[in-house]
Amino acid sequence: MRLPTFTVAASSGLICLAYAKASEDSPYAYHETTVNNLGAPPADECFYDVTVPALLDMDYVKYAWIPLSKLSNESLAIAPHGAFVYKTTNDTLVYEAISLVPVDSPEADLVFGVSEPFCTAAKTFDEITSGEVNCSSDDEVTNERIRTGLNCWASPMSYQTEEPFVNYKKFAWVSADASKCGEFVYELKDGTGLVQHSCDGPDTNALPTDGVTDSTTATGAPSPCQTVKEHQLRVVQRLLAQPWHLLL
Numbered sequence: 183m184r185l186p187t188f189t190v191a192a193s194s195g196l197i198c199l200a201y202a203k204a205s206e207d208s209p210y211a212y213h214e215t216t217v218n219n220l221g222a223p224p225a226d227e228c229f230y231d232v233t234v235p236a237l238l239d240m241d242y243v244k245y246a247w248i249p250l251s252k253l254s255n256e257s258l259a260i261a262p263h264g265a266f267v268y269k270t271t272n273d274t275l276v277y278e279a280i281s282l283v284p285v286d287s288p289e290a291d292l293v294f295g296v297s298e299p300f301c302t303a304a305k306t307f308d309e310i311t312s313g314e315v316n317c318s319s320d321d322e323v324t325n326e327r328i329r330t331g332l333n334c335w336a337s338p339m340s341y342q343t344e345e346p347f348v349n350y351k352k353f354a355w356v357s358a359d360a361s362k363c364g365e366f367v368y369e370l371k372d373g374t375g376l377v378q379h380s381c382d383g384p385d386t387n388a389l390p391t392d393g394v395t396d397s398t399t400a401t402g403a404p405s406p407c408q409t410v411k412e413h414q415l416r417v418v419q420r421l422l423a424q425p426w427h428l429l430l
């Protein structure tokens with residue numbers, strides 16, 4: 183099974199990887215595997231709504247991220263990099279373990295782009311969750327969705343020896359926009375601010391910041407998405423080749 187939002191990203195053609203540049207901005211990818219009960223149900227308020235019709239048709243209505251810091255040792259053996267969990271209409275939880283794989287691996291189910299600034303008005307998660315900073319000046323829904331992610335659950339980094347994670351102190355899954363794939367958001371170790379790695383592609387997920395419209399945050403270069411069609415084709419082929427709907 184795939185993240186519901188992944189299908190959204192693929193179908194809207196937003197995934198774009200060909201622009202990998204400096205290592206500290208490295209893209210990365212996760213493979214997903216359906217696993218047994220990890221025994222770490224997030225609180226109800228931590229779940230985002232599923233938006234992909236194909237998943238809704240199968241009664242998958244909500245999903246949340248589970249960082250490894252919330253997993254028991256026993257569950258960590260099954261899900262060493264954390265998991266996503268889906269809730270069905272009858273409140274059954276279905277766990278999807280995630281594991282880091284090379285971005286060009288055929289097992290790369292969820293691919294995240296280079297780092298981009300996130301909520302530039304804030305330097306820490308706490309400034310946002312405390313209400314001191316609103317990421318968007320006028321979109322209260324976006325602000326609430328960001329707070330949901332940062333409250334549930336921000337987690338210390340664990341695999342700190344690998345780029346790009348070596349520069350990050352803690353992280354959380356955020357779905358700031360229900361129509362997009364989503365993003366992992368990170369607090370930088372050096373205290374200079376927050377960054378996101380989004381599974382939407384670099385130009386499509388910049389958060390509105392006060393008075394700033396910046397579509398070149400990632401590279402400052404011309405659109406790096408020339409090969410997006412080729413990649414999108416690969417994504418669709420992977421989706422079609424994966425009989426995940428038969429596993430449910």
Ligand SMILES: *[C@@H]1O[C@H](CO)[C@@H](O)[C@H](O)[C@H]1NC(C)=O
Pocket residue numbers: 255
């Ligand atoms: C989990 O594993 C870590 C490292 O191996 C160990 O230090 C810790 O005591 C274990 N926790 C439990 C509850 O067994």
Ligand SMILES: *[C@@H]1O[C@H](CO)[C@@H](O)[C@H](O)[C@H]1NC(C)=O
Pocket residue numbers: 240241270272273274430
């Ligand atoms: C609840 O939903 C899951 C997944 O759709 C299904 O496997 C399970 O049998 C259902 N349980 C009940 C009690 O209906």
Ligand SMILES: *[C@@H]1O[C@H](CO)[C@@H](O)[C@H](O)[C@H]1NC(C)=O
Pocket residue numbers: 313314315316322
């Ligand atoms: C953030 O937004 C809320 C709701 O619109 C508002 O009440 C609050 O004053 C804002 N906070 C700041 C620091 O602007």
